Amino acid sequence: MLRWKTILFFLSSLFPVFFSKNVSLYSVISPTYGVNESVRVKEEEEEACGDPTMYEKFWRQTGNAAELVIPGSQTMSYFSDVTNLCWFLEPKFAAEIRRLHRLVGNAIAGPDRYIIVGTGSSQLFQAALFALSTSPEVFGHGGGGRPLPVVSSVPYYSSYPAATDLLQSGLFRWAGDARSLKEGDKPYIEVVCSPSNPDGLLKTASVSSNSGKVIHDLAYYWPQYTAITSPADHDLMLFTASKCTGHAGMRLGWAIVKNREVAKRMMKFIEVSTIGVSKDSQLRAAKILKTVSDQYELEAAEDFTKLFHFARKTMRDRWQTLRLVIAASDAFSLPVFQPQYCNFMKENTLPFPAFAWLKCEQDIDDCESFLRQKHKILTRGGKHFGADAKHVRISMLDRVETFDMFIERLSAIDL
């Protein structure tokens, strides 16, 4: 079974330029010194994102169902629905978001919750920081000293500090590990990413305090990555199409918000920074989400033709492969997970996270450099996530050729 992979690996060594078309986050085919600046920028970004190209295979098999046709005269106005607080949210997209959450059971998204659409959940994260740091209702008058500290428990998603401090805002500033805060501390904002990027573990807010407000980033709370144990019902939750259906290029995320003032302040941020969000992508996302729900609700189809079953099987296979390779040597380790019952899949399941949080177990202090320079495996080092350099983050969502090449190279490491 491994034979063709060996051939592929051999060929890639001979013809790096050809194979470099499969640019991936963990396998830099052309050696580092041969990478030009643009490609290097791209690789760094790609690793930062976890490009979900694994899903292309699924969407190719859906045919016309998920195809969108937009006439030249559509989506011209800035406005989507003047009766909605979020006036740039396409009603079809909003309806499909609520429908999908009801189907999967991963979040409460009924009509009494505000849905705010954003240019990816990155924009919504910043909108949430803006809203929480400028709504007097949130921390009470005079309660919110500025800049408000923003924290997350280590290891945290590397984009949180970058996005928080991008403009050196006077409203909020990155303050690192949530565990450094103490009960009774002044007002702060905590970001809780669960299941966690980068390590896949389930997380809850670190400090239980009235002076803290929490942003719940639930990008990975979908049945392909983890057990759906109950519908999430937090004050402010973020989701993104990228990690749900794999459509990263649509740049669409949505927030589910309980408090009207917070929702209005988030709107204000998006209005001023981008005057709304691409309507073309929203119409497309409506079609994509509709296809997913229709597969489950309307069609008597085989499981592998349904998104979450397809993606979960792929993730499970990849994690099994990766764990086999890791178990074969003492060089590396992975987080240990516990199985849980998934209400959506109706069975016990282990988590199969979108990223593997790999640790170098032996005396290699800089795991990222070691893997990159010696083994042409591109990862993102632990320091970006507030952790140590013995850890690296590896995306599990790339195309099959790239994943196989990564496994091949990892297997070849002899420590």
Add this chain to the structure above:
Amino acid sequence: MLRWKTILFFLSSLFPVFFSKNVSLYSVISPTYGVNESVRVKEEEEEACGDPTMYEKFWRQTGNAAELVIPGSQTMSYFSDVTNLCWFLEPKFAAEIRRLHRLVGNAIAGPDRYIIVGTGSSQLFQAALFALSTSPEVFGHGGGGRPLPVVSSVPYYSSYPAATDLLQSGLFRWAGDARSLKEGDKPYIEVVCSPSNPDGLLKTASVSSNSGKVIHDLAYYWPQYTAITSPADHDLMLFTASKCTGHAGMRLGWAIVKNREVAKRMMKFIEVSTIGVSKDSQLRAAKILKTVSDQYELEAAEDFTKLFHFARKTMRDRWQTLRLVIAASDAFSLPVFQPQYCNFMKENTLPFPAFAWLKCEQDIDDCESFLRQKHKILTRGGKHFGADAKHVRISMLDRVETFDMFIERLSAIDL
């Protein structure tokens, strides 16, 4: 000729709910006290934007040429072109941008210029502020005291101060009228919008100083609004699809940048804030721009079937109508423009700006309230633009029914 307009006006008084579907920036059909909060928010935003729904009529007549079909498996990756510095810019879109500027002759956009795509030119404006305030190359080491003042000559686009100060950045801050700066002042950034929003006049940078860097917002430098006298060739120029083809809902703008470091810093801003820009909208914009250029370059069609000719005729007719109404009373005045030779249209032409900058000539101090409360005409007051309250800005880009209703109401004012 005015008869049906009179009937329309009469009907709108009788059935405000029906007519309120034509929500517009200058005509609030339902009286102010009857407007609910969402609609009010929407109206304010709409006036802030100048919703270009006038163009819908044009795009309805183009049929299949401008229609886009996107299969479910397309535009999934974050990446568009790894060989390009702007790795999230769709190559087809970039090619059509360069082609259109070459056709119209309004900007130098050859292969030696960097094109950066943004979620509307609003995002690019902030990206430019970030780039100019953080690139050491721009002001020299130690030259750029922070926060850098950002200025524009009065009257300026009301979104500039809002976007500059949104996050209370430590990098830059809004400092108002460009004319308040003196030669030899410390480093600053000047935004030059020409033709100007709100008043339609041509502008150049106010202070000629080496310590100032200029962002040229050329959103309205297209042949339907003004004479194209020469290709613009500034260091940093912003354009937007909204005002070129009328596709505001696509949320797409582009910057043309000479300096590589500045382009890279702008990229950094967009990467961190939204990890790129909707690919669906970019593919759609490529198709839309292609349709426009094809009409001029490949098809032997009538002028009115070509975008710039259609839009210019509409704008000219509207401005003639508006000037007739204004001339009939002493209540209001408009800016006076001079004709110039347009290299694209091959004739002398007056400007026909996207906004009318109307002045109340008599003893009405608050023109916005006067028009809104007494005459149900919604405008944006001069103070938002750094000017006095005797001025208001009125969009000229709305649907024909709304424009006609505005003219009807304006004609009825008897001072």
